[in-house]
Amino acid sequence: MILYGYYRSSASWRVRIAFALKGLSYEQRFRHLRKGEQLEPDYLKINPQGLVPSLVLADGTALTQSLAIIQYLDEIEPDPALVSGSAVERAKIRAASYVVACETHPVQNLKILERVRTLAGEETSVAWARQTISEGLSTFAALVANETGPYAFGEHPSLADICLIPQLANARRFGADTAIGRIPEIERACMQNAAFERTRPELQPDAE
Amino acid sequence: MILYGYYRSSASWRVRIAFALKGLSYEQRFRHLRKGEQLEPDYLKINPQGLVPSLVLADGTALTQSLAIIQYLDEIEPDPALVSGSAVERAKIRAASYVVACETHPVQNLKILERVRTLAGEETSVAWARQTISEGLSTFAALVANETGPYAFGEHPSLADICLIPQLANARRFGADTAIGRIPEIERACMQNAAFERTRPELQPDAE
Numbered sequence: 473m474i475l476y477g478y479y480r481s482s483a484s485w486r487v488r489i490a491f492a493l494k495g496l497s498y499e500q501r502f503r504h505l506r507k508g509e510q511l512e513p514d515y516l517k518i519n520p521q522g523l524v525p526s527l528v529l530a531d532g533t534a535l536t537q538s539l540a541i542i543q544y545l546d547e548i549e550p551d552p553a554l555v556s557g558s559a560v561e562r563a564k565i566r567a568a569s570y571v572v573a574c575e576t577h578p579v580q581n582l583k584i585l586e587r588v589r590t591l592a593g594e595e596t597s598v599a600w601a602r603q604t605i606s607e608g609l610s611t612f613a614a615l616v617a618n619e620t621g622p623y624a625f626g627e628h629p630s631l632a633d634i635c636l637i638p639q640l641a642n643a644r645r646f647g648a649d650t651a652i653g654r655i656p657e658i659e660r661a662c663m664q665n666a667a668f669e670r671t672r673p674e675l676q677p678d679a680e
Numbered sequence: 681m682i683l684y685g686y687y688r689s690s691a692s693w694r695v696r697i698a699f700a701l702k703g704l705s706y707e708q709r710f711r712h713l714r715k716g717e718q719l720e721p722d723y724l725k726i727n728p729q730g731l732v733p734s735l736v737l738a739d740g741t742a743l744t745q746s747l748a749i750i751q752y753l754d755e756i757e758p759d760p761a762l763v764s765g766s767a768v769e770r771a772k773i774r775a776a777s778y779v780v781a782c783e784t785h786p787v788q789n790l791k792i793l794e795r796v797r798t799l800a801g802e803e804t805s806v807a808w809a810r811q812t813i814s815e816g817l818s819t820f821a822a823l824v825a826n827e828t829g830p831y832a833f834g835e836h837p838s839l840a841d842i843c844l845i846p847q848l849a850n851a852r853r854f855g856a857d858t859a860i861g862r863i864p865e866i867e868r869a870c871m872q873n874a875a876f877e878r879t880r881p882e883l884q885p886d887a888e
Binding site for chain 1: 728729737741743744745747748749751752755756767768770771772774775778779781782783785786787792795796799800804808819822823
């Protein structure tokens with residue numbers, strides 16, 4: 473399997489964590505988002521949206537959308553499960569994941585911040601990112617407030633941790649507070665786990 | 681089960697469609713978003729984010745995030761399956777769903793459009809919504825272009841149709857084009873299915 477990504481793309485990092493947790497091997501290729509490499513014709517054949525990540529399977533099938541790719545990995549290699557427990561517990565893990573993956577990250581990604589910058593300037597785009605991320609992290613913290621740790625949901629990493637950790641890197645880039653509720657405890661647990669630590673953006677071959 | 685929603689909330693409509701497809705019974709309660717009823721203290725206890733929909737189970741457990749609620753329903757009542765086929769087919773259904781649920785709707789919801797309006801005025805906020813929805817629908821159309829119909833993925837409704845149809849109502853509200861690729865064919869199939877047709881916003885008890 474070939475994963476097309478970008479070291480600083482938080483959606484790419486999510487997929488790297490999932491691969492590492494599953495112990496599945498893959499090849500990484502990179503598309504430099506700020507240089508526009510994701511819009512080159514060869515890549516648009518893989519991902520018509522010009523986004524990373526994409527996962528290309530052995531038969532050439534291209535999968536898009538980080539959460540869909542992660543759920544695919546969870547189906548072809550169910551151990552360890554990334555969404556486990558009762559139906560209610562699974563719904564809670566997914567809800568926390570979607571708070572980041574639907575309501576936070578897409579509202580502060582590169583494309584949207586460029587749109588805000590064009591409308592209202594650089595400073596406003598940074599404030600926009602900070603507000604979006606602060607609201608998202610506060611909601612995440614509220615949803616996991618009564619769960620036991622050290623991870624977001626219990627003793628094992630889940631999809632919720634996979635969504636949270638890359639979002640924290642974005643939070644720091646824009647100066648948003650991350651010390652909310654259980655988030656620091658969750659981050660400590662994750663960063664002691666090699667699947668999170670070794671897949672950090674700074675350690676990727678395309679890091680600048 | 682009690683579903684808290686708002687007739688015009690497209691995330692609420694998604695959940696109504698899923699309930700109807702599953703043939704599960706539920707009670708509807710409403711929170712009028714433009715009147716701010718979702719921010720009243722009793723509702724914030726159910727959904728700290730002050731968003732609809734929320735699903736309250738018989739034991740009082742509150743579930744949030746429309747996709748997490750729909751996947752919960754899909755787990756407690758697996759027939760008909762909303763995400764079916766091989767692991768690759770399931771990944772494709774999910775990717776198309778997330779194009780709407782992650783990258784389109786959250787970037788054009790009421791909260792974000794109010795933020796854009798404050799920054800740059802009413803006209804710009806409408807243009808923002810139109811651009812966001814057009815890009816989302818174009819991507820959705822590209823992802824299902826080579827699938828067989830009449831639904832987005834084959835002969836049965838899936839999570840992708842559940843995400844698409846409410847987004848088309850938003851598209852029309854903001855004057856975005858919906859006649860893209862297979863989308864009109866998919867919409868015709870869905871609107872001939874009572875689960876989509878009878879759950880339309882206009883038919884809800886709180887419609888104005």
